Amino acid sequence: MRINERVVALNEQPVNPKARYVLYWMQMFKRVEHNHSLIWAIRRANELRLPLVVYEGLKYYYPWASDRIHTFILEGVEEKRKAFEELGIRYIFYLQKDSDSPKQTVAKLAKDAALIVTDDFPCFIIPEHNRRIAERASIAVHAVDSNGIIPMSKFEKEEYAAYTIRPKIKKMLDRYLVPLASEAVDIPSIGIDIDDSFETIVTSETIPELVAACDIDHSVTPSEVYKGGTGNGRKRLEHFVSDILCNYDAARSKPDRDGSSRLSAYLHFGFLSPLEIALAVRDSDAPQESKDAYLEELIVRRELSYNMTRFNAKYDSLEALPTWVHKTMREHADDTRQFLYSLEELERGETHDELWNAAQREMVVTGEMHNYVRMLWGKNVIAWTPSYEVAFETLVHLNNKYCLDGRNPNSYAGILWCFGKHDRPWMEREVFGTIRYMTSGSTGKKFDSKKYIAWTKRL
Ligand SMILES: Cc1cc2nc3c(=O)[nH]c(=O)nc-3n(C[C@H](O)[C@H](O)[C@H](O)COP(=O)(O)OP(=O)(O)OC[C@H]3O[C@@H](n4cnc5c(N)ncnc54)[C@H](O)[C@@H]3O)c2cc1C
Numbered sequence: 001m002r003i004n005e006r007v008v009a010l011n012e013q014p015v016n017p018k019a020r021y022v023l024y025w026m027q028m029f030k031r032v033e034h035n036h037s038l039i040w041a042i043r044r045a046n047e048l049r050l051p052l053v054v055y056e057g058l059k060y061y062y063p064w065a066s067d068r069i070h071t072f073i074l075e076g077v078e079e080k081r082k083a084f085e086e087l088g089i090r091y092i093f094y095l096q097k098d099s100d101s102p103k104q105t106v107a108k109l110a111k112d113a114a115l116i117v118t119d120d121f122p123c124f125i126i127p128e129h130n131r132r133i134a135e136r137a138s139i140a141v142h143a144v145d146s147n148g149i150i151p152m153s154k155f156e157k158e159e160y161a162a163y164t165i166r167p168k169i170k171k172m173l174d175r176y177l178v179p180l181a182s183e184a185v186d187i188p189s190i191g192i193d194i195d196d197s198f199e200t201i202v203t204s205e206t207i208p209e210l211v212a213a214c215d216i217d218h219s220v221t222p223s224e225v226y227k228g229g230t231g232n233g234r235k236r237l238e239h240f241v242s243d244i245l246c247n248y249d250a251a252r253s254k255p256d257r258d259g260s261s262r263l264s265a266y267l268h269f270g271f272l273s274p275l276e277i278a279l280a281v282r283d284s285d286a287p288q289e290s291k292d293a294y295l296e297e298l299i300v301r302r303e304l305s306y307n308m309t310r311f312n313a314k315y316d317s318l319e320a321l322p323t324w325v326h327k328t329m330r331e332h333a334d335d336t337r338q339f340l341y342s343l344e345e346l347e348r349g350e351t352h353d354e355l356w357n358a359a360q361r362e363m364v365v366t367g368e369m370h371n372y373v374r375m376l377w378g379k380n381v382i383a384w385t386p387s388y389e390v391a392f393e394t395l396v397h398l399n400n401k402y403c404l405d406g407r408n409p410n411s412y413a414g415i416l417w418c419f420g421k422h423d424r425p426w427m428e429r430e431v432f433g434t435i436r437y438m439t440s441g442s443t444g445k446k447f448d449s450k451k452y453i454a455w456t457k458r459l
Contacts, residue, residue, distance in 0.1 A: 003142065005151040006036050008120065010134035010141040015048070019114035019139070021189060022048065025106055026056040027129065028121040029146045030076055031230050032083040034180050034273035036146035041117040042183045044142075048114055051189030052089050055109055056080075059096045062125055064401045066220035068367055070211045072404055075228030076271055077202040088188030095200040098215035102198040106133060109195070115140040119270075121147060123309040123316070124407045148303045149176050149275055158311035160322075161422045165304050173299070177278060217401075223367035226265050226404055233266030237280060245286040249293040255359075255370035256451040261294070262368065265404035267302075274298055304422060305413035315412045318392050318419065325420040328433030329388050335431045341384045343394055355440040355449050356380050358456040360398075365459040367404040372447070378418030379438040383431050388419065 001009045024041035032038065038054070045052040058073055059065075077093050084091035094105050110116055118130060120143035134141045145152050150172050159165040202210065212218070226232075240261045244251070251259025266272040281294050309315045318329075341351055349360035359373040369377060378395055385391040395415045400406035417423060418435075425434035443449075 002153065005153050006120075006145045007040055008143050010130055010143050011137065013138055013140050015115045016139045017048075017114065019050065020112045021045070021051045021053045021114070021192065021194075023106075023109055023113035023116050024052060024054045025116055025118040025133070026054055027126055028119040029270035029273070030056065030073070030080065031270055031273060032080060032087065033182055033230075034146075034276045035270075036180070037117055037119050037144035039180070039183050040142065040144045042185055044115060044117065046186045049187065050114055051187040051192055052185050053109065053113075053189055053192065053194065054084060054089055054091045055094070055106065056091070057094045057096060057105055060098055060101075060215045064220075064407065065214075065216040066401070067211050067216065067218050068220045068222050068402070068404065070214060070216060071207055071222035072226065072228035072265065072367075073269060074202050074207045074210060075204070075232070076230060076269070078204060079229050079231050081202075085190060088185055088190055090189040090192050090194065092194075092196055092199050093202060094198050095202070095210055095214070097210075097213050105198055107136065108198075110137055110139060112194070113139060115142060117142045117144060119143065120145040120152075122152065122306055123409050123412060146270070146273065147306050149173070149278055149299055150303060151176075152303075152306055152310050155307050155311075159304060159307050161424075162300055162304055165307060166300050169300055169303060177275070177282065179279060180273075180275060220401060223404060225366040226262075226368065228265075228269065228271065230266075230271045233263065233272040236261070236263060236266070237272065237277060241280050241284045241286070245281060245284060245290055245294060248286070248290040252293065252297075253372045254447040255373050256448040256455065260371060261298075264408075264410065265368065268405040268408045268410075274302065302410060305409035308413050308416075308421075309409040315409075315416075316396065318388060318416075320412075320416055321419055321421055324425055325435060328420075328425070328428075328435060332431055332433040333387065337383060337386065337431060339384050340386060343397070346381065346384070346394060347398060351380075351384065353380065353440050354453055355444050358449075358453040361456040361459065363398070363402045365456075367402060369403065370452075372443070373452070374414065375418065376438050376440060376443045378415055379432075379436075380440070382418060382435070392419065 003009055022041055022045040024038060029035045029037050041052055081091050116137060130143050150169055154172060244259060251257050263272060263277060267274060278295060278298055281291055312320045314320045339352060349357035351357055356377060359369055359377045363369040381395050382391045385394055399411050399415060420435040423436055426436045428434050429437055
């Protein structure tokens with residue numbers, strides 16, 4: 001049942017009036033400011049004259065769990081504990097290392113809670129988490145949407161493409177592009193008596209040993225370039241707004257330069273809110289064309305992806321594609337593929353195409369891939385695998401395994417875009433049919449590809 005444009009009640013259970021606190025289960029919006037879930041939880045706690053407890057857990061068995069993803073998340077924990085302490089809110093972080101570690105920690109904390117507030121994120125493991133907690137809890141569960149600038153509920157159905165969602169966003173933007181004031185709890189919870197026996201204390205010094213002790217993929221190592229947490233995200237945001245944004249319009253398509261925000265991992269883990277970024281960009285002195293170009297990506301393109309995963313249950317398969325793509329794929333399924341590579345060859349970046357290998361190397365080493373080569377990277381895998389299905393699975397696997405910003409609505413929409421989602425038919429050719437085609441030859445001429453390749457070799 002919808003409570004307001006950002007909040008839904010996930011079950012019909014009552015609020016427990018005899019409880020000792022309100023519980024906010026922080027899953028995706030890992031920040032203290034510009035967080036609608038936290039604000040909703042604070043308001044409910046104050047209304048009920050109860051303190052608020054915030055819980056964040058990190059388990060070892062989510063798909064693609066690795067040292068890279070774990071480290072990035074853990075790098076944001078210590079600063080959050082300090083920030084919550086200043087707000088008078090008890091924050092409990094728990095790292096579940098392996099199958100012997102304590103389980104059912106949300107359920108344990110929920111026993112003394114009046115209601116659970118959690119994050120409404122439209123893809124990956126979160127919808128299933130929310131479905132299960134709502135089914136099992138004997139108290140009310142509210143899920144809050146702090147994903148985008150415009151609430152996802154303002155769109156009634158799946159949008160066809162950027163040109164259909166853009167005018168709707170433009171109409172609503174002034175109403176939503178406004179600062180979100182922080183709110184304070186009336187009753188502090190710092191010293192609250194609570195079952196916290198499973199809590200993990202994280203400091204920057206202990207992160208490597210904590211990660212090493214987890215039953216996860218240790219072959220994907222922490223990024224040397226991107227460090228997690230709101231503080232690190234804000235440093236990058238400040239650098240972007242003061243030094244890079246003024247040329248964004250031209251430089252964003254040049255992988256050989258530091259020309260885009262590189263904020264997608266901070267957005268994915270909710271360390272930064274899109275609202276904070278959009279306001280910083282809007283209020284900067286950069287030329288209007290650069291601000292508009294950036295806000296088109298951050299708001300229109302990003303919210304189109306969230307809209308797709310919210311309304312299209314098949315977002316993680318080729319079934320999410322429009323009819324014209326299915327038709328052209330049927331017609332070209334048996335076309336001869338000139339080059340065929342196995343997953344292992346692709347993963348190691350061992351193809352005949354130096355630019356593609358460089359993009360793959362950037363992703364494997366840094367945990368990110370530049371937007372411009374990412375499109376080419378995806379398109380080429382369609383040409384180099386035996387079927388469209390294998391291409392899709394390969395792309396999802398590599399993107400989600402190595403990219404810090406993977407497992408996001410943008411991951412699925414970006415990969416599906418390579419197959420024609422949110423696009424239109426182009427000139428017909430082998431294998432691609434009428435799906436838009438890109439070659440390393442022509443893409444590589446639009447920037448200094450030699451410089452980019454050389455840079456990835458030094459990584
Ligand atoms: C094959 C493929 C896979 C992709 N996988 C992901 C992914 O896993 N996670 C992810 O966040 N993005 C993904 N994208 C979209 C895009 O490539 C990245 O968002 C962008 O490269 C992030 O870099 P940036 O922060 O410097 O972007 P900027 O150019 O600075 O853009 C600002 C923000 O706008 C949003 N944005 C930018 N481009 C797009 C786009 N095309 N679609 C939707 N939102 C966009 C991002 O949130 C980004 O941080 C993918 C694109 C393709 C073609």
